[in-house]
Amino acid sequence: xxxxxxxxxxxxxxxxxxxxxxxxxxxxxxxxxxxxxxxxxxxxxxxxxxxxxxxxxxxxxxxxxxxxxxxxxxxxxxxxxxxxxxxxxxxxxxxxxxxxxxxxxxxxxxxxxxxxxxxxxxxxxxxxxxxxxxxxxxxxxxxxxxxxxxxxxxxxxxxxxxxxxxxxxxxxxxxxxxxxxxxxxxxxxxxxxxxxxxxxxxxxxxxxxxxxxxxxxxxxxxxxxxxxxxxxxxxxxxxxxxxxxxxxxxxxxxxxxxxxxxxxxxxxxxxxxxxxxxxxxxxxxxxxxxxxxxxxxxxxxxxxxxxxxxx
Numbered sequence: 001x002x003x004x005x006x007x008x009x010x011x012x013x014x015x016x017x018x019x020x021x022x023x024x025x026x027x028x029x030x031x032x033x034x035x036x037x038x039x040x041x042x043x044x045x046x047x048x049x050x051x052x053x054x055x056x057x058x059x060x061x062x063x064x065x066x067x068x069x070x071x072x073x074x075x076x077x078x079x080x081x082x083x084x085x086x087x088x089x090x091x092x093x094x095x096x097x098x099x100x101x102x103x104x105x106x107x108x109x110x111x112x113x114x115x116x117x118x119x120x121x122x123x124x125x126x127x128x129x130x131x132x133x134x135x136x137x138x139x140x141x142x143x144x145x146x147x148x149x150x151x152x153x154x155x156x157x158x159x160x161x162x163x164x165x166x167x168x169x170x171x172x173x174x175x176x177x178x179x180x181x182x183x184x185x186x187x188x189x190x191x192x193x194x195x196x197x198x199x200x201x202x203x204x205x206x207x208x209x210x211x212x213x214x215x216x217x218x219x220x221x222x223x224x225x226x227x228x229x230x231x232x233x234x235x236x237x238x239x240x241x242x243x244x245x246x247x248x249x250x251x252x253x254x255x256x257x258x259x260x261x262x263x264x265x266x267x268x269x270x271x272x273x274x275x276x277x278x279x280x281x282x283x284x285x286x287x288x289x290x291x292x293x294x295x296x297x298x299x300x301x302x303x304x305x306x307x308x309x310x311x
Contacts, residue, residue: 005105009114012096016089021076024122025062026054026089027115030097032065035108039101043094047087054090069116071155073123123155127306128165130289132282138267141285142169145307146212146237146262164188164305166262167200167210170235172292173266174201174208176273176284187299198230208233210262214244222248222257234259285309 013019018027033056034041046055062075100106128148130141146169149161171185183203199207199221207230209218214236222232234244238261248254270288274280289307296305 003105003110004103005100005107005110006114008096008100008105009111012093013118016092018089018093019118019122021122022086023089024115024119025057025076026086027093028065028112028119029054029057029061030090030093031108031112031115032056032061034097034106035112039106040098041094043091046090046094052087054086057086057090065112066116066119071116071119071123073151073155075119075122120156124152124159124302124304127304127308129310130285130307131310132285134278138270138281138285139263142263142266145169160188161305162212163210164300166212166235166237168292168295168300168305169266169288170208170210170262171201171295172288173269174203175291175295176287177269178203185295185299187301198225198228199232202230205229206231206233208235210235212237212240214240214247216247216251219244219247219251219253219257223251223253226253226256232257235262235265236260237262 017023030041030046033046047053048055059074059076066072066075097106097111100111128145130145132141146162146165149165153159153161167188168185174183183201186197186200199209201208201210207222207225209221209232211218211234214234218234222234225232234257236244236259241259241261244257244259245254248257248259266288270281270284273287274282274284286309289309293306296303
């Protein structure tokens with residue numbers, strides 16, 4: 001149940017459009033002024049000497065606040081300093097803080113926590129970026145998208161973006177290679193325990209498991225696949241390949257499970273689908289991303305899992 005303060009903050013943010021990186025930077029820095037100076041604040045005292053900028057508003061100040069909350073990503077390279085709107089944003093927000101102070105609800109820790117959550121939402125709401133660059137390897141393109149998902153995951157503990165992106169990249173690659181309708185896609189949160197389905201994807205007699213952190217459980221599922229007449233395939237990150245191989249050997253399945261590194265698994269298919277030609281590769285990447293985004297729209301509820309191609 002939202003508190004009076006939370007409802008007031010939400011109403012303020014909605015009315016004044018405090019959702020972008022510039023306004024969020026202002027909110028964080030002015031909240032810090034309120035912590036240090038106390039309330040009420042004088043908006044005129046929060047202007048620089050030439051009265052053209054908000055006092056203390058810059059990248060280092062914003063990032064210092066974010067770092068206290070375990071966020072390393074850069075919110076705004078200029079911290080909102082060059083935006084003319086930042087002055088009015090500051091005045092509007094100071095008025096809000098002073099009004100909250102008069103009502104006796106201006107808890108600075110709670111206010112900062114609200115804006116930090118808004119920052120996390122700002123980062124999470126953006127699609128992953130894939131930049132086409134003919135000078136870089138296709139494996140690097142896949143690696144970059146997964147790295148973005150891993151960074152976002154660190155900013156939002158409890159969310160498993162990297163695993164979802166890996167699963168749906170593999171699913172999209174299979175759609176491109178085999179055609180739509182050859183197998184079912186499922187949301188990343190859907191369990192694939194024995195008795196439910198054989199793997200993340202089942203194609204013919206092959207059960208494909210996609211994981212960023214292979215453990216004994218997935219090797220056990222592969223063993224169950226073998227007992228049920230399926231050929232298990234495990235796709236994981238580069239650092240997970242050796243782990244998976246070691247676990248499979250320990251279980252006596254080292255020569256019965258095909259283990260692939262995801263960058264190679266996807267990149268090689270792009271080469272093949274593109275006919276090993278430059279134009280074909282670009283088209284194949286576009287097709288892969290289109291197929292991936294279609295899967296996201298179909299089975300996931302979080303649109304920020306989508307990928308945007310930049311050329």
